[in-house]
Amino acid sequence: MVRALHSARFERVHIMGWRPIIKSRRDWEDVVPHLHDYADVRAAFSWEKAFKELDGLPGGRGLNIAHEAVDRHADGLRRDHLALRWIGKTGETQDFTYARLRELTNRFANVLQQLGVGTGNRVYALTGRIPALYVTALGTLKHRGVFCPLFSAFGPEPLRARLAIGEAGVLVTTEALYQRKVAGIRDALPHLRHVLLIGDNHRPSHVPGTLDFHLAMEQASDRYTIGPTAQEDPALLHFTSGTTGTPKGAIHVHQAVVAHHTTGKLALDLHKADVFWCTADPGWITGTSYGIIAPLTNGVTSLVVEEEFDAERWYRILQDERVTVWYSAPTAIRMMMKGGVAPVHKYNLSALRFLASVGEPLNPEAVVWSLDAFGRPFHDNWWQTETGGIMIANFAAMDIQPGSMGRPLPGIEAAIVRNTEEGSVEVITDPDMQGELALRPGWPSMFRGYWNEPERYRKCFVDGWYLTGDLAKRDKDGYYWFVGRADDVIKTSGHLVGPFEVESVLMEHQAVAEAGVIGKPDPIALELVKAFVSLKDGVEPSEALRRELLGHARSRLGAVVAPKEIAFLPSLPFLPSLPKTRSGKIMRRLLKARELGLPEGDTSTLEN
Amino acid sequence: MAAQTEEVIRQTVIRVLGEIAPEADLATLKLDVSLRDQLDLDSMDFLNFVIALHQSLGVDIPEGDYPKLATLNGCLAYLSSHSHPEV
Numbered sequence: 027m028v029r030a031l032h033s034a035r036f037e038r039v040h041i042m043g044w045r046p047i048i049k050s051r052r053d054w055e056d057v058v059p060h061l062h063d064y065a066d067v068r069a070a071f072s073w074e075k076a077f078k079e080l081d082g083l084p085g086g087r088g089l090n091i092a093h094e095a096v097d098r099h100a101d102g103l104r105r106d107h108l109a110l111r112w113i114g115k116t117g118e119t120q121d122f123t124y125a126r127l128r129e130l131t132n133r134f135a136n137v138l139q140q141l142g143v144g145t146g147n148r149v150y151a152l153t154g155r156i157p158a159l160y161v162t163a164l165g166t167l168k169h170r171g172v173f174c175p176l177f178s179a180f181g182p183e184p185l186r187a188r189l190a191i192g193e194a195g196v197l198v199t200t201e202a203l204y205q206r207k208v209a210g211i212r213d214a215l216p217h218l219r220h221v222l223l224i225g226d227n228h229r230p231s232h233v234p235g236t237l238d239f240h241l242a243m244e245q246a247s248d249r250y251t252i253g254p255t256a257q258e259d260p261a262l263l264h265f266t267s268g269t270t271g272t273p274k275g276a277i278h279v280h281q282a283v284v285a286h287h288t289t290g291k292l293a294l295d296l297h298k299a300d301v302f303w304c305t306a307d308p309g310w311i312t313g314t315s316y317g318i319i320a321p322l323t324n325g326v327t328s329l330v331v332e333e334e335f336d337a338e339r340w341y342r343i344l345q346d347e348r349v350t351v352w353y354s355a356p357t358a359i360r361m362m363m364k365g366g367v368a369p370v371h372k373y374n375l376s377a378l379r380f381l382a383s384v385g386e387p388l389n390p391e392a393v394v395w396s397l398d399a400f401g402r403p404f405h406d407n408w409w410q411t412e413t414g415g416i417m418i419a420n421f422a423a424m425d426i427q428p429g430s431m432g433r434p435l436p437g438i439e440a441a442i443v444r445n446t447e448e449g450s451v452e453v454i455t456d457p458d459m460q461g462e463l464a465l466r467p468g469w470p471s472m473f474r475g476y477w478n479e480p481e482r483y484r485k486c487f488v489d490g491w492y493l494t495g496d497l498a499k500r501d502k503d504g505y506y507w508f509v510g511r512a513d514d515v516i517k518t519s520g521h522l523v524g525p526f527e528v529e530s531v532l533m534e535h536q537a538v539a540e541a542g543v544i545g546k547p548d549p550i551a552l553e554l555v556k557a558f559v560s561l562k563d564g565v566e567p568s569e570a571l572r573r574e575l576l577g578h579a580r581s582r583l584g585a586v587v588a589p590k591e592i593a594f595l596p597s598l599p600f601l602p603s604l605p606k607t608r609s610g611k612i613m614r615r616l617l618k619a620r621e622l623g624l625p626e627g628d629t630s631t632l633e634n
Numbered sequence: 635m636a637a638q639t640e641e642v643i644r645q646t647v648i649r650v651l652g653e654i655a656p657e658a659d660l661a662t663l664k665l666d667v668s669l670r671d672q673l674d675l676d677s678m679d680f681l682n683f684v685i686a687l688h689q690s691l692g693v694d695i696p697e698g699d700y701p702k703l704a705t706l707n708g709c710l711a712y713l714s715s716h717s718h719p720e721v
Contacts, residue, residue: 179674179676181674334670334677335677336700336701337697337698337700338697338698338701339701357677357678358677361677361681361697364697365696365697365698366697369697369698518678519676519677519678548678550678550681551678554678573652573653573656574656576656576657577655577656577657577658578657580655580656580657580674581657584674585655585674585675585676585679586676590678590679590682
């Protein structure tokens, strides 16, 4: 009885506590949002019309992302407009106009040409956020290679897996990263023919078996004509994590640029005079779709900041660069919240017009805090590696329900579905019902496959819906609310970690019999990777062994994938070994329930 | 007395780093190079590092001062000037 009353009260607080943030015309005195009226713009929208905002290759030779991002501006009135401003770790800046970016990306396309790299070949980049990364991405697209970014904080094992699965033919990296992470695995990568190294401290690099990136660039011509590019030609390969098995390489095609451009305009409200800052690393898809492509196709100035998060440095950059549109992530926003509003108010952030967030659900406290801190709310939006671009968003001219991911983009049909016993899905039309978030296929940036895994791709589609793997609800006003993952994939600091990848590395260690990895709820990162380990017979748990396992996992996986916590199972008297299904699969959900002290639910498929 | 305090601080910083990144060879740590770069710390690791320093040494570290802890020398200077050995 007490419990029922308590939950009823909680529900009231929940509904009453977060008032919607109402938008009015006063919010856009100077710049009228592109999506000024949700219903009107949505009704009038078609992807065919959106396509017409792009130029296409001259002479009707098709559609190429790099042409839309760079060359069409370099050929036109925006040739001398600042395309990229790079801010290095020590505060130094490098500026690239659209004309300059065309020269550099032409050079890199010629480097690939001279190396004999064929179209469709995978060109990987493994660097921090340095100018060469952006040149590599766009030059590869010009050459009609497939660009695949790798996160520089990955350890050797995630790198090896991703380079091997995509059969990387070319890798651009720095000398330091190569020596630390790639040299030791290169023998396991027979497809990797060319490695281009960026020397440390601007010095040329002389590592055997590699080429110097800058020397190759200097020797290449700055003129290049993009060859015929079909809309369905593969352009980008982005890895993401599943519950089981190896990482999946989601393939996107050149047609995706229609969605990059349109969502940049409608969801991020990019206008020609904007200074845009996407804080994401191109190693994750946000940093490519919105850190490279969308701002450039929209012809704005895009800021690239090499250094990692640091609240006051960020405020200073927002002030000094007069950033107008800012796209960041909940983990960073919650870290800023820890510091309070006072540090923010030391800076003049009057140029800021629109703030957006992606990576994991932005909690209502953070939305409301941002209104206090910046005078503007963060607008949460939702999408994933497979969707290639923003699918559901809070828009500049639409009221915000704090905690909601917003409403579907024009051109995007979303639904909440449930599985039926016959193995099909049915749409849930009643509001506020939990189900799996599904999207109707057919938008331009939808993934076209998982690299070399047609079966895994096929399983994502049921009855004409793409199933996202995210659980959500839709309210009566059409706003979507994230509930959790339908599978065991861990959402941490804005990216996905596959438990299997972590478990495999832990089980390499001679002391480990079994490992189960879950996401442990965390107020800053949403979830933290936590591993439960059972030891082989005769091995005693100890603090020294725990640290050895943590060190092993960090060396192999890198800090962003490795567990933050490791627990030995024998230390829990009620849990003699890892709970398993009859098929032997570890029941991570049960581990999670135990970790959280929740009811364990149906354990009928467990051993014993 | 002051020298001993500095030694305690140094040992504490090294111990906390060793708990977060046990694989690291802390004997070769460079004094003026970013700890995050040298030890492959992500933002959550760095946050845990600061929290552990606060708990071990009783020094209050406001968010705005986090950048001052970016290097080993930075940590030693900041924590020495903010700790109260008499307490």
